[in-house]
Amino acid sequence: MIKFAYTILYVQDVVKTVAFYEKAFGFKHRFISPGNEYCEIASGETTLSFASVELAKTNLSGGFKESSLKEKTFGIEIGFTTDNVKKTVQSALDAGAILLEAAKTKPWGQEVAYVRDPDGFLIEICTPME
Numbered sequence: 001m002i003k004f005a006y007t008i009l010y011v012q013d014v015v016k017t018v019a020f021y022e023k024a025f026g027f028k029h030r031f032i033s034p035g036n037e038y039c040e041i042a043s044g045e046t047t048l049s050f051a052s053v054e055l056a057k058t059n060l061s062g063g064f065k066e067s068s069l070k071e072k073t074f075g076i077e078i079g080f081t082t083d084n085v086k087k088t089v090q091s092a093l094d095a096g097a098i099l100l101e102a103a104k105t106k107p108w109g110q111e112v113a114y115v116r117d118p119d120g121f122l123i124e125i126c127t128p129m130e
Contacts, residue, residue, distance in 0.1 A: 006040070006047035007078060010056040010066065011119045014039050017050050020118055024095035025080060025088070048078065067120040069098070077114070079124040085111045088125050097123070 011017040014032070018039050021027050027048075032039040037052040053066060067074065082088040085103045093099060097115040100122070105111050112126040 004046055006049050008049040008051050009078075009119065009121055010053050010064065011050050012053055014050045014052050017117070017119055020095050020097075021048070024092040024097060024117075026091075043080075069116065069118070069120040071120065073100075073116060073120060073122040077122040077124045079126060081126055081128040083127065085113050085125055085127060089113045089115060092117075092123070092125065 027041040030042045037055040040049045101114040103113040
């Protein structure tokens with residue numbers, strides 16, 4: 001059996017990024033490596049993890065494109081569901097996120113908004129699908 005277990009975002013400062021996710025969304029970290037180069041947060045059934053760019057470079061000898069607020073966002077997003085999209089978006093903005101798209105109701109009834117985290121990653125904040 002194959003199970004989607006985790007997503008790792010490569011970031012400049014793992015501790016700073018984790019602090020953002022804890023403040024913005026109320027998550028708590030459940031593991032951080034002794035050198036602060038890797039951290040996992042308790043975010044539900046699927047783990048969201050962060051690894052330092054330096055650690056990532058040791059894993060990917062051919063390199064990779066780093067996320068940056070100076071560039072357009074990647075064509076990928078992480079999504080968080082909530083019963084109160086506007087409140088969650090405001091919490092993210094208060095923690096340092098950048099608003100890309102204010103909350104809108106989609107034709108299928110789901111409320112959806114988009115922000116970027118301080119590392120430039122795209123986050124969808126939406127109501128759950130029934």
